[in-house]
Amino acid sequence: MSQRADTIFAKIIRGELPCHRVYEDDLVLAFLDIFPISRGHTLVVPKRAAATLDVLDDDSSAAIGRVLPKISRAVLAATGARSFNVLQNNGADAHQAVFHVHFHIIPHYDDGSGLGIGWNASKLQTDEAVKIAASIAGKLS
Numbered sequence: 001m002s003q004r005a006d007t008i009f010a011k012i013i014r015g016e017l018p019c020h021r022v023y024e025d026d027l028v029l030a031f032l033d034i035f036p037i038s039r040g041h042t043l044v045v046p047k048r049a050a051a052t053l054d055v056l057d058d059d060s061s062a063a064i065g066r067v068l069p070k071i072s073r074a075v076l077a078a079t080g081a082r083s084f085n086v087l088q089n090n091g092a093d094a095h096q097a098v099f100h101v102h103f104h105i106i107p108h109y110d111d112g113s114g115l116g117i118g119w120n121a122s123k124l125q126t127d128e129a130v131k132i133a134a135s136i137a138g139k140l141s
């Protein structure tokens with residue numbers, strides 16, 4: 001295993017480093033983020049190592065999808081937050097720091113604390129939309 005693949009989350013999953021665990025099953029571990037953006041900020045992590053979401057195996061993907069809503073509900077119930085963001089970064093340029101797939105559940109509070117988002121949107125142009133949609137659809141297998 002390369003050094004990059006042996007991440008801090010792999011060590012947590014193996015029990016070599018501590019965490020504040022909130023959920024565990026055969027394929028998934030969830031624990032509190034050690035530098036939370038807001039109270040209750042939780043990370044949901046597949047136990048099988050994959051650096052980024054696009055290379056995560058189907059069983060782990062399904063397992064994460066099955067528990068994300070349940071863990072989100074528990075975070076909301078425990079914190080009293082009424083809204084939250086699920087954030088999933090892939091690649092250093094996209095703010096990924098730990099190269100083991102993880103989903104952030106970040107509660108948003110009435111005082112405004114939570115994830116700040118920069119959203120530099122522009123209007124979709126039809127000719128470009130037709131091309132890129134067809135291209136993406138053609139790459140699915």
Ligand code: AMP
Nearest residue numbers: 008019032033034035089095096097098
């Ligand atoms: P990302 O930028 O999406 O890769 O986020 C990585 C997250 O992992 C950050 O929010 C860190 O605070 C968090 N983190 C790093 N080390 C630990 C750790 N030992 N326990 C819990 N969370 C951690």
